[in-house]
Amino acid sequence: MDSFKQLSIRSWSTEDDTFDYIVVGTGPGGGPVAVNLAEAGYSVLLLEAGQNLTSEYSQLVPALIGEAQWDEAQGWWFYTSDYSNSTQTARNDKLVWLQPDGEYWVGQNPPEGSTQLGVWYPRAGTLGGCDTHNGGLTVRPSNWDWDNIANLTGDESWGHDLMLTYFERLERNLFLPPGTPGHGFSGYQPVGRGDKSLFEKEPQLLAITQGSAVALGFTARSASTDYNVLAKPDINEPLPDRDFQNDVYQISFKKDERGRRFSSGSRVNQGVEKGLPLTVRFNSLVTKVQINDDLRATGVEYLEGESIYMADPRALKNNTATPRTATAKREVIVSGGTFNTPQILLLSGIGPADELNKHDIPVVVDLPGVGRNLRDHYEVPVIQEFPNNFTFWDSCVAPEGQVNPCFQEWETNGTGPWSTLGFDKFVLATSSVAPRGERDLILYGAPDGILGHLPPYTNYTGHLADVTAASNVYTYTVSESHPRNQAGAITLRTANPRDVPEIKFEYFTDGGDDDVQGLVDGIVLARSIFSSVPGLNGTTQEVYPGPEYSTQEQLRQFVRDQAFGHHASSTAAIGGDDDPLAVLDSRFRVRGVQGLRVVDMSAFPVTPGTFPLISIFMLSEKASDAILEDAAAV
Ligand SMILES: Cc1cc2nc3c(=O)[nH]c(=O)nc-3n(C[C@H](O)[C@H](O)[C@H](O)COP(=O)(O)OP(=O)(O)OC[C@H]3O[C@@H](n4cnc5c(N)ncnc54)[C@H](O)[C@@H]3O)c2cc1C
The missing domain is CATH 3.50.50.60 (FAD/NAD(P)-binding domain)
Known part of the structure; x- marks a missing residue:
């Protein structure tokens, strides 16, 4: 190395x-x-x-992405503004404040005299x-993302069929049969996935995957214990109606033959x-x-x-x-x-x-x-507490002075829990306000309490500390593709190139009611999934946003308060x-x-759908x- x-x-x-x-x-x-x-x-x-x-x-071990995001040697940490209205801004559980004593405060109700710094937006420098x-x-974007550029510019080389050839050129798919249409097998970009047996043998993870299939109406599939049946292996399959399909998918991500993450x-x-x-x-x-x-x-x-x-x-x-x-x-x-x-x-x-x-x-x-x-994709979490701790990472502990067995397995064979990201599935769905009727929600799930991006110095106490530290919680993060807002701006604070610019997203300014509704629909879907998980008989409960958010109006306020993003464009x-x-x-x-x-x-006129990396x-x-x-x- x-x-x-x-x-x-x-x-x-x-x-x-x-x-x-x-x-x-x-x-x-x-x-x-x-x-x-x-x-x-x-x-x-x-x-x-x-x-x-x-x-x-x-940077190499898939399971360590959180460490990479907190590593000061790699990070460029921006503090962004989601709203001009400071009262609305202050309702965010992830807002960073500077206290009078110079320490940071993350969340609502900071000590008297604190000033709003912004929402921590991790980038990597x-x-x-x-x-x-x-x-x-x-995840490849929808066809519309490319066709839209062709329409805006009159340059037909942006059409989705031609753009697919670039994906085929750069991809080196490691898990599909060679020759599978719409994929590449000799490009520079290795695309792998987690070992499915890891997701099958964790009983609660398997049950949540089954519940996800039930909630989407795939009753027959949901009885299976085979992850390949429950969750489709190929999220990038170039089907004619791909952009309109609601389904459960396995997570594919960039890692090579030795299980190492691969980056630009x-x-x-x-x-x-x-x-x-x-x-x-x-x-x-x-x-x-x-x-x-x-x-x-x-x-x-x-x-x-x-x-x-x-x-x-x-x-x-x-x-x-x-x-x-x-x-x-x-x-x-x-x-x-x-x-x-x-x-x-x-x-x-x-x-x-x-x-x-x-x-x-x-x-x-x-x-x-x-x-x-x-622009950015909006995201909100739904966190559910389960009766038992998730055992996914249980083998990844070692007594002091001994090598972590998960590290050893990853380094020797490129396998095991550390060869995964911890995220185990996507759910793609269509909200009631979906532009063009295309699926516009992607829920990504992990056995962890994830509020959004939190800085390493986060100092929660009480409920939020419990939620983010718990081992018996699962998060579905609801992300909305193709949101309508284009009111955000980057402007210079000063002409000094070492200073950071002003970053203002102005959330929900354009088409805000529809975008909020789309995310509310996503929360309702996540709730429906959790209530469909078999075998739990009411033994689970939502811990974030929590049952006190029951009406549509309450959920709309939750979305406005807690939405975040990490795909700025x-x-x-x-x-x-x-x-x-x-x-x-x-x-x-x-x-x-x-x-x-x-x-x-920054070149995309609209943030490309779902996850933008492959689009870039x-x-x-x-x-x-x-x-x-x-x-x-x-
Ligand atoms: C925490 C996080 C998680 C994400 N997860 C996913 C994901 O799972 N899937 C997905 O599809 N997308 C994901 N994204 C989004 C994706 O990573 C970004 O959209 C993508 O990296 C943007 O690529 P880029 O080339 O535009 O810019 P960047 O990746 O930001 O690269 C810009 C580079 O330019 C350098 N640079 C900047 N200014 C200067 C300068 N003045 N002089 C010299 N160098 C400079 C920076 O140091 C940096 O290396 C994530 C983003 C974040 C922040």
């Missing part, structure tokens, strides 16, 4: 600071593009603000971006290992794209230094940084992610003129859509020529500037093709 680290670091410095392409950011957007361009023979400089931690166990601490759940960071390591003309520089925070008088991107300015961005929990204002520049002969590709790509564009003078003027940044292109249209969106808020054209080119593209989650990898392959085609045409 160490060899990966060495190989990447070996390419750390080069005397020649001119490259064909410069790519900023190594997440699922930027990492694969950089490798693809280098594979085509072009020299590529890949700049990453964080470090290479891909050989850390928290490290090789691989958020792909290193995410679940890696691999792993992809970059592979590129370096192959000896491609790919130079990766870490601790390199890009502060500006250089644009000449002909409005062509010619290179970047960046700061070299460790933990210099203020979202890094270890950052201090006085950490030292050395200014550097690098030149791109062909193009600069910005892939800093939904929060950082707009920040980089704004700092480069590309964005709404009034905002740039406010910060005395010379306007290069007045592009009003930069930082606007911030769309702040440098692709759009049609007639759309004044379009930042990119359909070939990822920043409007008004030559030689500059954006390839990451597909987008990244498409962008690579567009860039290479344009290079060949010159």
